[in-house]
Amino acid sequence: MLKAVVLLLGFVGFSLQQRCYQSYKVECAKNDQTIEWKDFGNNSYALVKEQYWQQDAEKRCIELGGHLVSIHSKEENDFVHNLRNNNSVWIGRNKLNDPGKTGLTAGHYSWSDGTPDDLPVLWDKRQPNEPWSDCMFMANREDNFGEWSDYFCDQNPPVYYTPNPPYALCKKPKA
Numbered sequence: 429m430l431k432a433v434v435l436l437l438g439f440v441g442f443s444l445q446q447r448c449y450q451s452y453k454v455e456c457a458k459n460d461q462t463i464e465w466k467d468f469g470n471n472s473y474a475l476v477k478e479q480y481w482q483q484d485a486e487k488r489c490i491e492l493g494g495h496l497v498s499i500h501s502k503e504e505n506d507f508v509h510n511l512r513n514n515n516s517v518w519i520g521r522n523k524l525n526d527p528g529k530t531g532l533t534a535g536h537y538s539w540s541d542g543t544p545d546d547l548p549v550l551w552d553k554r555q556p557n558e559p560w561s562d563c564m565f566m567a568n569r570e571d572n573f574g575e576w577s578d579y580f581c582d583q584n585p586p587v588y589y590t591p592n593p594p595y596a597l598c599k600k601p602k603a
Contacts, residue, residue: 463476463492465600466511467602468504468507469504469602470601470602471599471600471601471602472494472599472600472601472602472603473497473507473508473511473597473598473599474492474494474597474598475511475512475513475515475517475595475596475597476488476489476492476595476596476597476598477515477595478595478596479584479592479593479594479595480518480593480594480595480596481581481582481583481584482496482518482522482563482565482581482582482594483524483563483581483582485518485594485595485596486518486520486540486596488596488598489520489596489598489599489600492598492600493600494541494598494599494600494601495520495539495540495541495598495599495600496518496519496520496540496541496596496597496598496599497517497519497520497597497598497599498519498520498521498539498540498541498543498599499519499521499547499550500543500544500546500547501547502547505547505550505574506574508566508574508597509566509573509574511597512566512568512595512597514568515568515592515594515595516565516566516567516568516592516593516594516595517565517566517594517595517596517597518563518564518565518594518595518596518597519564519565519566519576519597520539520540520541520599521537521538521539521540521549521563521564521576522537522538522540522562522563522564522581523536523537523538523562523563524540524562524563524581537549537564541599549564549576550574550575550576551575551576551577552567552575552576552577553575554577555575555576555577555578556578557578560580561578561579561580561581562578562580562581563578563579563580563581564576564577564578564579565577565579565594566594568592
């Protein structure tokens with residue numbers, strides 16, 4: 429009996445560790461990877477290969493001295509698209525900085541780092557399609573070349589959007 433309980437607890441723990449980004453709101457272990465920063469213009473960027481919901485991805489970027497990526501030109505968007513290396517990534521554009529107004533009542537999207545909203549939304553051809561969605565990501569699909577999709581901030585996009593939950597793509601001023 430004791431062996432069965434230990435085996436069951438071990439399986440549940442393994443399942444939570446493997447699926448923490450999909451079904452459960454639990455703290456995931458951080459990767460021991462070395463995070464590599466790449467420079468573009470006056471900023472440095474890093475693909476953090478840890479899967480999060482959008483707000484947790486923003487917190488992780490803050491821990492690293494930056495924010496989720498904000499994009500201010502087509503050239504920067506192309507750089508970010510190439511840096512993500514066929515992975516889905518959260519970007520820092522959301523409706524969360526409009527207190528009390530989310531989903532259908534939201535006024536506008538803004539960047540989580542507070543930089544100006546100076547670039548039109550580069551919507552994926554199927555977007556926007558979630559009226560209650562407050563966050564944006566770049567999906568990993570063959571037909572996505574850096575366009576943006578909307579989705580709920582506290583959920584991972586379904587498989588038809590992207591086969592894997594998004595990673596964090598962080599940006600900070602160049603040191």
